[in-house]
Amino acid sequence: MSLLLDVKDLTVRFALPKPSMFAPTPHLEAVRKVSFQLENGRALGIVGESGSGKTTTAMAAIRLTHASGGEVLFEGEDLLSLDDEAMRQRRRDVQLIFQDPYSSLNPRARVADIVREPMDLMDIGDMESRTKRVKELFELVGLRPDQLNLFPHQFSGGQRQRISIARALTTNPKLLVCDEPVSALDVAIQAQILNLLAKLKDELGLSYLFISHDLGVVRHLCDDVAVMYLGKIVEQAPREVLFDHPQHPYTQALLSAAPSLARRKSKGYVRAMKLSGDPPSPINPPKGCAFADRCPAAQDLCRSSQPVLEARAGAQVACHFPG
Amino acid sequence: MTALLEIEDLRVTFNTRYGEVTALDSVSMHVNEGETLGVVGESGCGKSITALSTMGLIPMPPGRIAGGAIRLNGEDLTKVSDSRMRSLRGGDIAMIFQEPMTSLNPVFTVGDQIAEAIMLHQKVSRDQALKDAIALLDRVGIPSPDKRALDYPHQLSGGMRQRVMIAMAVSCRPKVLIADEPTTALDVTVQAQIFDLLNEIQRDYGSAIILITHDMGAISEMADRVAVMYAGRVIEDATADQVLDSPQHPYARGLISCIPALGKGAQQDRLAEIPGVVPPLHMLGAGCSFKERCSLTNARCGSEKPQLINHGAHPVACHAAEEGRA
Numbered sequence: 001m002s003l004l005l006d007v008k009d010l011t012v013r014f015a016l017p018k019p020s021m022f023a024p025t026p027h028l029e030a031v032r033k034v035s036f037q038l039e040n041g042r043a044l045g046i047v048g049e050s051g052s053g054k055t056t057t058a059m060a061a062i063r064l065t066h067a068s069g070g071e072v073l074f075e076g077e078d079l080l081s082l083d084d085e086a087m088r089q090r091r092r093d094v095q096l097i098f099q100d101p102y103s104s105l106n107p108r109a110r111v112a113d114i115v116r117e118p119m120d121l122m123d124i125g126d127m128e129s130r131t132k133r134v135k136e137l138f139e140l141v142g143l144r145p146d147q148l149n150l151f152p153h154q155f156s157g158g159q160r161q162r163i164s165i166a167r168a169l170t171t172n173p174k175l176l177v178c179d180e181p182v183s184a185l186d187v188a189i190q191a192q193i194l195n196l197l198a199k200l201k202d203e204l205g206l207s208y209l210f211i212s213h214d215l216g217v218v219r220h221l222c223d224d225v226a227v228m229y230l231g232k233i234v235e236q237a238p239r240e241v242l243f244d245h246p247q248h249p250y251t252q253a254l255l256s257a258a259p260s261l262a263r264r265k266s267k268g269y270v271r272a273m274k275l276s277g278d279p280p281s282p283i284n285p286p287k288g289c290a291f292a293d294r295c296p297a298a299q300d301l302c303r304s305s306q307p308v309l310e311a312r313a314g315a316q317v318a319c320h321f322p323g
Numbered sequence: 324m325t326a327l328l329e330i331e332d333l334r335v336t337f338n339t340r341y342g343e344v345t346a347l348d349s350v351s352m353h354v355n356e357g358e359t360l361g362v363v364g365e366s367g368c369g370k371s372i373t374a375l376s377t378m379g380l381i382p383m384p385p386g387r388i389a390g391g392a393i394r395l396n397g398e399d400l401t402k403v404s405d406s407r408m409r410s411l412r413g414g415d416i417a418m419i420f421q422e423p424m425t426s427l428n429p430v431f432t433v434g435d436q437i438a439e440a441i442m443l444h445q446k447v448s449r450d451q452a453l454k455d456a457i458a459l460l461d462r463v464g465i466p467s468p469d470k471r472a473l474d475y476p477h478q479l480s481g482g483m484r485q486r487v488m489i490a491m492a493v494s495c496r497p498k499v500l501i502a503d504e505p506t507t508a509l510d511v512t513v514q515a516q517i518f519d520l521l522n523e524i525q526r527d528y529g530s531a532i533i534l535i536t537h538d539m540g541a542i543s544e545m546a547d548r549v550a551v552m553y554a555g556r557v558i559e560d561a562t563a564d565q566v567l568d569s570p571q572h573p574y575a576r577g578l579i580s581c582i583p584a585l586g587k588g589a590q591q592d593r594l595a596e597i598p599g600v601v602p603p604l605h606m607l608g609a610g611c612s613f614k615e616r617c618s619l620t621n622a623r624c625g626s627e628k629p630q631l632i633n634h635g636a637h638p639v640a641c642h643a644a645e646e647g648r649a
Contacts, residue, residue: 049510050481156600186365187537188597191581195594213510216540220583220594243585257515259540260585265359266564269544271519275512276464278480 003073004175004207005038005061010070012053012060016283028283030056032231033070035309038224040174043201043208045222045239047215047254049279053231054211058177061209062094063087074175092122095168099180101160105152111163112148118170137166141196158189165196169204177209182217194220215258219243227251230279230290237315247315247322249273249295289320297321325397326353327531328377328416328499333391335376338384341605346372349391350557351631352550354499357525359532361546361563363539363578367601369555370535374501376401377533378418379408395499414444417497421504423484427476433487434460434472437494444495459490463520482513486520493524500524501533506541518545539579543567551575554601554612558629561637571639573617611642619643 012031019026031053038044046054059065061072063079072079074090082090095118098104105114112134119130135145141162152160161181168176178197182190198221200206212218218225219239226236227250235248246252256273263269277294280286286293292302299321307318335347347369354360362370375381377393379400393400395416400408420426428436437456441447447455453472460468463486476484485505492500502521506514518541525532534545542549542563549566551559551574559572570576580595599616611617611624623642631640 049512158600187539188365188577188581189600191583191594191596192598194583195596198593214583215511216583216585219585254511255585257511258585259511259514259538259544261540261543261567261579261582262585263540263544264564264567265543265545265547266562271515274515274519276516277466278482278513 002040003037004040004075006073007061008035008071009033010060011068012056012065013068030231030282031060034233036226038207038209040207041205043210043222045210045212045218045225046228047212047218047225048228051279052228054228055179058209058211062177092171093174095171095173095176097164097168097178097181100184101157101164104164105160107152110149110151115166115170118167122171137169141166157185158192161193175207179211197221215254230282230285233309234318235315241314247312247317248319249297250291327356329353329394331392333376333393334389335372335381336387336389344605346555346604348555352557354531354533356531357529358547359534359545361542361549362533362535362552363537363542363549364552365537365601368552370552371503374503374535377501378412413440414495415497416499417492418501419488419492419505421507423481423488426488427484429476432473432475437491440491440494459494463490481509482516485509485517489520496528497530500530503535539582554607555604557631558640560631565637569636571636571644572641573619574613619648
């Protein structure tokens with residue numbers, strides 16, 4: 001397996017409004033020294049609550065958000081230090097699927113034009129070969145050729161997400177960043193899209209950076225999983241290890257909160273682990289472990305010193321007292 | 324025993340540019356005191372219209388209740404006067420909406436909004452109502468409720484806003500609480516908190532809860548009984564265990580098997596999927612409305628509409644189940 005993406009100490013900082021005219025600009029660290037690796041043909045799932053920095057991490061990794069520090073090696077080349085034109089050429093290899101299939105397609109363009117546009121912009125092939133490619137992609141994602149000249153509003157949510165996927169595949173990318181691609185869809189449609197993504201991964205050898213808050217979805221599609229909390233990865237492991245033996249208390253709480261058919265009210269199911277409260281504010285992060293205030297296993301050490309990611313039982317965990 | 328809330332053969336139609344469209348077609352369901360009824364189905368199946376009809380919130384016109392009855396303790400809500408409905412709504416029967424940001428008023432503090440609901444239904448002074456509002460905020464687990472009562476909705480997180488909605492809904496100890504996808508906009512950890520809170524409220528007040536959701540996982544955790552809806556009809560009606568363990572209707576079976584499993588060691592290669600989408604209501608033809616998406620369709624499904632009948636296990640509207648082909 002060759003390494004496709006190697007992210008080292010990625011940091012994203014946003015400026016906040018100044019409290020007064022002469023005060024220094026305060027900053028918010030949305031992503032704090034995040035490192036991960038993605039191999040060719042694999043899918044890495046990033047999970048966490050809203051505000052945990054999962055989308056910002058992915059966007060900074062593909063340079064759609066400005067990173068304040070760190071390195072992103074894509075096939076050994078640092079994306080963050082490329083000049084604009086070199087980065088533009090690199091974008092062929094990195095494509096994106098958004099969460100909301102309603103707002104991410106131009107309502108005034110015909111879908112064939114929407115799918116063709118990346119090839120126009122990248123100047124790939126001639127008009128004839130582009131049209132042919134659009135037809136192929138339509139078939140690949142499960143749309144009919146007679147739908148080529150329709151407008152986005154004539155499609156259902158699931159079909160629109162198929163159009164987004166077709167558009168993302170036009171440039172033959174190596175990496176597909178999927179930002180909550182199924183969370184706006186109904187469960188039955190969600191299964192259709194997940195099966196399509198799994199099929200594309202096998203057939204085209206794509207790699208996914210898959211952002212989701214739904215653990216079931218991540219478990220289904222991803223080979224490796226990283227759990228984020230307040231801008232940091234708190235646990236990272238291959239799928240089976242993470243789901244069968246979660247070690248970080250936050251991962252355990254997430255798993256315990258996710259609804260599952262195995263938990264029955266009739267069998268007197270009571271949630272094993274309850275999380276109260278909300279995550280702390282990233283504007284003023286706590287000195288110790290960010291999860292300490294909500295953690296049932298927290299001790300004095302957790303409030304004073306920040307745990308770092310360490311290898312433990314086949315996973316990487318950032319916790320002083322992993323269970 | 325008569326049910327606390329009973330919906331019988333409810334038919335709701337809307338005037339649209341396609342002519343009169345039947346949004347609910349002889350929908351029947353009931354819920355008893357202290358019980359949770361789960362209503363499950365995809366978008367466009369009539370779940371929310373059922374809830375809004377029960378609350379008397381269907382805009383008329385274009386909507387019209389064309390038949391059937393909604394009985395709360397024997398009183399038919401489709402026939403009561405507007406003023407009687409106003410006193411029942413928020414009093415005996417209350418609703419929690421999906422999007423807590425758009426259902427709270429942005430220009431009043433949350434304390435004021437809860438107090439308003441209390442003063443509408445109980446003869447109390449404004450001061451007392453505000454005190455009650457703070458007690459309710461405390462009850463739904465909001466820290467430092469006396470301070471939070473002075474906050475505006477935009478100052479609260481999504482989970483806190485949904486707690487405020489719940490506080491408002493339970494302010495008059497409703498007999499029936501309708502929760503329309505109360506956690507769709509929230510994170511899983513917050514969803515778990517809201518579900519736990521709803522269960523506590525039910526234990527303390529003995530309210531009946533109607534939980535509307537598209538998530539069979541939520542049904543499994545929360546519901547005692549389930550009504551599965553498809554294209555404006557109830558197609559399966561049973562206890563949660565019956566539906567989850569031995570679903571009779573192909574649609575119910577599809578809804579269950581298309582969820583990626585989370586349990587230990589669970590791993591499917593491919594998810595079962597239901598092909599296609601819910602048909603638009605104005606394009607429903609003769610026969611079963613699920614026939615285009617179903618793998619068990621035969622000639623009878625195309626011509627004859629299946630009725631919700633008990634063929635052995637529990638009521639289901641499916642010819643295949645009736646003929647033992649399911």
